[in-house]
Amino acid sequence: MHVVIVGAGEVGRAIATNLEETHDVVVVDRNPDIVEELTYSLDVLTIEGDGTEITTLHEANVEEAGLVIACTDDDEVNLVICGAAKTLTDAFTIARVRRRTLLETWEGSEGAFGVDFMVCTDLLTAQAIFRISGLPGAQDVDMFAGGLVRMAEFEISPQSPIANQSVQDADRYDSLTFAGIFRNGDMIVARGETVIEPNDRVVVIGSPDSVSTFADDLVCLPETEHEEVVIVGASEIGYQAAREFEEHGYEPRLIERDPDRARQVAEALPNTLVMQSDATDTEFLEREHIDEADIVVSALGSDERNLLVSLLARRLGVDRTVAVIENLEYAELFETVGVDVAINPREETAEEIVRFTRSNRAEKVAMLEHDRAEVIEIEVGADSALASRTIMDSVADLPEGVVIGAISRGGNLVTPRGDTTLRPGDHIVLFVDATVLDQVLEAI
Amino acid sequence: MDSHLHVDTHLRVDWRAGLSLVGTILAFLSLFFVLPIVTALAYDGQDLWVFVTTMVVTAGFGLTLRQFDPDPDPGAREAFMVVALTWLLAAIFGALPYLLAGNGTVAHPTNALFESMSGFTTTGATVMGDISFDTHSRAMLLWRQLTQWVGGMGIIVLAVAILSQMSVGGAQLMEAESPGPGVSKLTPHIAETARVLWFAYIGFTLLLMALLYGLHLAGFAPEMDLYNSIAHGLSTMPTGGFSPEARSIEAFSPAVQWLIVPFMFVAGVNFVLWWHLVSGDTRALFRDNEFRLYLGAVTTLSVVLTVVLFFDATASTDRVGQIGGRLEPSLRYATFQIASLTNSTGFANVDFDQWGGTAKGVMLFAMFIGGSTGSTGGGIKVLRWLVILKSLRRELFTTVHPEAVRPVRMNGKTLDEEAIRGIYAFTLLYFCLFFLGVLLLAADAARVGLDLEAIELVTASIATLGNIGPGFGIIGPMGGYGEFPVTSRLLMILYMWIGRLEIFPVLVLLTAAYWRS
Numbered sequence: 001m002h003v004v005i006v007g008a009g010e011v012g013r014a015i016a017t018n019l020e021e022t023h024d025v026v027v028v029d030r031n032p033d034i035v036e037e038l039t040y041s042l043d044v045l046t047i048e049g050d051g052t053e054i055t056t057l058h059e060a061n062v063e064e065a066g067l068v069i070a071c072t073d074d075d076e077v078n079l080v081i082c083g084a085a086k087t088l089t090d091a092f093t094i095a096r097v098r099r100r101t102l103l104e105t106w107e108g109s110e111g112a113f114g115v116d117f118m119v120c121t122d123l124l125t126a127q128a129i130f131r132i133s134g135l136p137g138a139q140d141v142d143m144f145a146g147g148l149v150r151m152a153e154f155e156i157s158p159q160s161p162i163a164n165q166s167v168q169d170a171d172r173y174d175s176l177t178f179a180g181i182f183r184n185g186d187m188i189v190a191r192g193e194t195v196i197e198p199n200d201r202v203v204v205i206g207s208p209d210s211v212s213t214f215a216d217d218l219v220c221l222p223e224t225e226h227e228e229v230v231i232v233g234a235s236e237i238g239y240q241a242a243r244e245f246e247e248h249g250y251e252p253r254l255i256e257r258d259p260d261r262a263r264q265v266a267e268a269l270p271n272t273l274v275m276q277s278d279a280t281d282t283e284f285l286e287r288e289h290i291d292e293a294d295i296v297v298s299a300l301g302s303d304e305r306n307l308l309v310s311l312l313a314r315r316l317g318v319d320r321t322v323a324v325i326e327n328l329e330y331a332e333l334f335e336t337v338g339v340d341v342a343i344n345p346r347e348e349t350a351e352e353i354v355r356f357t358r359s360n361r362a363e364k365v366a367m368l369e370h371d372r373a374e375v376i377e378i379e380v381g382a383d384s385a386l387a388s389r390t391i392m393d394s395v396a397d398l399p400e401g402v403v404i405g406a407i408s409r410g411g412n413l414v415t416p417r418g419d420t421t422l423r424p425g426d427h428i429v430l431f432v433d434a435t436v437l438d439q440v441l442e443a444i
Numbered sequence: 445m446d447s448h449l450h451v452d453t454h455l456r457v458d459w460r461a462g463l464s465l466v467g468t469i470l471a472f473l474s475l476f477f478v479l480p481i482v483t484a485l486a487y488d489g490q491d492l493w494v495f496v497t498t499m500v501v502t503a504g505f506g507l508t509l510r511q512f513d514p515d516p517d518p519g520a521r522e523a524f525m526v527v528a529l530t531w532l533l534a535a536i537f538g539a540l541p542y543l544l545a546g547n548g549t550v551a552h553p554t555n556a557l558f559e560s561m562s563g564f565t566t567t568g569a570t571v572m573g574d575i576s577f578d579t580h581s582r583a584m585l586l587w588r589q590l591t592q593w594v595g596g597m598g599i600i601v602l603a604v605a606i607l608s609q610m611s612v613g614g615a616q617l618m619e620a621e622s623p624g625p626g627v628s629k630l631t632p633h634i635a636e637t638a639r640v641l642w643f644a645y646i647g648f649t650l651l652l653m654a655l656l657y658g659l660h661l662a663g664f665a666p667e668m669d670l671y672n673s674i675a676h677g678l679s680t681m682p683t684g685g686f687s688p689e690a691r692s693i694e695a696f697s698p699a700v701q702w703l704i705v706p707f708m709f710v711a712g713v714n715f716v717l718w719w720h721l722v723s724g725d726t727r728a729l730f731r732d733n734e735f736r737l738y739l740g741a742v743t744t745l746s747v748v749l750t751v752v753l754f755f756d757a758t759a760s761t762d763r764v765g766q767i768g769g770r771l772e773p774s775l776r777y778a779t780f781q782i783a784s785l786t787n788s789t790g791f792a793n794v795d796f797d798q799w800g801g802t803a804k805g806v807m808l809f810a811m812f813i814g815g816s817t818g819s820t821g822g823g824i825k826v827l828r829w830l831v832i833l834k835s836l837r838r839e840l841f842t843t844v845h846p847e848a849v850r851p852v853r854m855n856g857k858t859l860d861e862e863a864i865r866g867i868y869a870f871t872l873l874y875f876c877l878f879f880l881g882v883l884l885l886a887a888d889a890a891r892v893g894l895d896l897e898a899i900e901l902v903t904a905s906i907a908t909l910g911n912i913g914p915g916f917g918i919i920g921p922m923g924g925y926g927e928f929p930v931t932s933r934l935l936m937i938l939y940m941w942i943g944r945l946e947i948f949p950v951l952v953l954l955t956a957a958y959w960r961s
Binding site: 255256259262263266267270273274275276277284288 | 845847848849850851853856858
């Protein structure tokens with residue numbers, strides 16, 4: 001497929017990287033330096049120009065495009081790009097926006113601005129923060145099959161009850177499948193005999209209940225009715241995260257230093273306690289018992305300050321810290337020095353956009369460990385290689401590095417075992433090693 | 445000529461435009477004299493010429509004022525002047541019939557103005573010594589009822605609804621007439637909004653009149669004939685409190701008393717909510733914070749008073765006998781009096797002046813609540829109390845959490861801090877005026893050697909400033925304000941006037957800053 005990506009920031013670049021092998025990608029950007037650099041680093045066609053101009057779009061051969069992705073840093077520009085592209089082509093248009101209000105406007109009037117799909121960066125990030133915060137100990141969480149299936153990634157501590165056990169022995173949870181293990185940068189597909197070692201990161205797929213039970217077993221947290229959530233920084237992401245928590249019945253606390261912004265978000269968030277203070281003021285933190293919080297989310301403007309807040313919260317005795325990071329390269333470093341979970345808004349955005357490019361078959365995609373592996377949801381077609389065969393037979397034909405994690409059949413969850421037969425219409429959630437992803441998608 | 449120019453450049457207030465507009469409204473108001481004229485014709489013709497004369501004089505004066513500026517263009521500053529003057533002139537010209545007829549105590553100029561101001565401001569405080577058809581004609585007593593109905597929803601609101609030239613600046617005028625939280629426009633045109641409010645008002649009035657007369661026809665209310673049905677309809681919906689019966693609502697059957705309770709309650713609710721209800725938004729009413737507090741306050745106080753009356757052996761009246769220990773009268777008197785005093789109607793279905801201290805305390809408390817904003821009720825208003833309670837709760841919270849940022853919310857929307865300050869300022873000023881009133885009345889009473897109890901002074905001050913009407917002691921529900929000295933009555937006229945306009949439009953006219961540039 002011919003894909004036009006306008007805007008070669010981190011999001012545009014991540015998408016381009018993901019698509020360069022399988023599609024004809026054209027990247028448009030106004031900055032000549034970025035264009036020059038991309039020409040040599042990626043196998044894509046690069047064009048220097050303004051994506052809102054019709055001549056540039058012609059140059060990018062937008063008439064032939066099946067997909068136009070507008071992901072510059074400017075909301076309005078992205079909308080104009082999609083609107084302009086729609087006048088030239090029937091391509092599916094995707095716009096990335098920061099402002100949630102634009103998303104709400106678009107949702108309220110289908111097809112507005114010539115946009116077929118809109119991705120709100122800050123909202124996606126906020127939702128990811130909420131998903132991960134809700135599950136104790138989880139590094140990453142995603143939902144599949146309309147909420148029927150949950151995927152989660154956990155780090156196994158030496159005290160964990162399943163540490164040093166084989167997958168076979170650890171597999172004592174109903175409707176839960178161990179999919180993969182990340183160990184020292186390697187990806188291991190979970191087999192019955194694989195031993196789970198301390199400091200491994202384990203990916204499990206199963207029903208939401210079983211994943212929760214599993215999480216509780218790993219972490220052994222005292223049961224609290226409502227978790228105490230503290231969000232530091234009323235950036236757009238901090239604000240949206242507070243809103244997500246509010247919508248799910250929490251009453252989070254939000255700390256913001258700027259008085260005007262504090263007042264602004266306090267007006268917008270009826271069930272959030274907004275406090276106007278510096279989050280690095282330890283006296284304030286002690287007075288407000290921030291140390292008793294279950295989760296501290298740092299969503300300040302800079303990565304360094306987020307790290308500082310997270311480390312401070314850790315030192316005070318907070319159970320879990322979640323930090324928003326802009327620079328993807330910091331992610332692993334932060335997680336090593338004490339931030340429990342690092343969330344990157346651009347990664348969340350790229351992830352959301354990439355699922356539209358998966359030959360229209362994957363219903364949902366989650367990327368793990370910065371795209372070392374993926375969890376995807378696919379509907380089994382009548383002519384699929386998987387249809388009407390047992391899992392044991394099908395997997396034998398597929399490349400190494402694939403695990404069928406869950407099956408949704410007519411709205412019910414079926415736990416996949418070797419002798420389970422897949423039927424057309426089933427939705428399956430697959431854990432796939434990123435290196436064999438394209439082969440797998442081809443095969444099924 | 446020279447001094448004229450000097451004045452014109454010095455005064456920023458366009459008093460010509462203001463006076464012209466006042467004249468227009470006054471000329472329009474003179475049309476209301478048609479109703480007493482019709483009443484006089486329908487009965488014995490008594491006082492017919494009184495009203496015809498008054499109508500001609502009022503219309504003439506209004507049209508003369510109008511000549512000051514044939515094309516007035518009033519602004520925000522003129523609004524205060526127009527509103528304050530309109531109400532003053534309406535009261536003055538509304539007093540003419542009492543003077544011209546020359547019957548009873550209201551023939552005295554101060555008393556005539558008192559009775560007229562009391563009517564237009566829906567206070568319901570009376571200086572009429574003898575309320576009966578022996579002394580006053582039916583036309584005269586109906587006029588007394590009608591003044592309340594005209595004043596209830598607001599003269600300015602009515603003028604904005606009817607007079608096309610008031611559509612520009614109408615919102616400012618309406619806001620000056622009833623400051624509170626500002627005018628909520630229901631429709632793009634302010635005149636349309638004013639019309640909606642008046643239609644709701646007229647609708648409720650007609651419904652009550654029909655039901656009252658229906659009770660009479662069905663045999664449940666022997667005294668409630670057509671004249672009384674109309675008279676009490678004109679008095680209930682504006683939360684007025686006058687009655688052509690000397691014994692007020694006590695003169696009627698329990699069925700009538702029970703029927704009037706919900707209508708008094710309705711009159712104390714923001715009429716905008718009724719409009720929403722009629723246009724199909726059934727949840728608007730209970731979503732509204734102010735309505736919920738108003739309902740809660742009336743219900744709670746009614747229950748408390750019922751319990752007090754039920755167990756109070758001294759709660760008796762001359763005519764009805766012992767109330768204590770009997771549930772139906774306890775409940776009926778309690779709900780009626782609380783509904784009546786909370787929103788400043790001032791009707792009485794019993795001589796509550798004879799009740800014990802606890803019951804009186806509950807009722808005094810009710811007098812300080814007031815109706816809702818956008819209703820015809822007077823007083824401090826429920827919304828202000830709600831904002832004060834909410835902001836006090838916030839103060840307590842921020843004492844413990846100094847960094848907390850907590851906007852005060854009303855119906856989910858945050859309130860401006862400036863608006864909250866304004867509400868504090870109003871309430872403080874209200875209490876200052878109330879205490880000043882008590883002091884001045886006490887001093888005046890001492891001057892003429894009148895022996896008054898503290899409760900009488902306190903209730904006289906709040907009952908006039910809050911446009912309630914009856915108080916305790918000599919101004920109890922079966923008494924009147926006639927015993928106060930003339931100076932006290934003049935003060936009360938002032939209090940009723942500024943109380944109805946919620947203080948600021950009148951007081952602002954007294955400041956030098958208003959008149960200077």
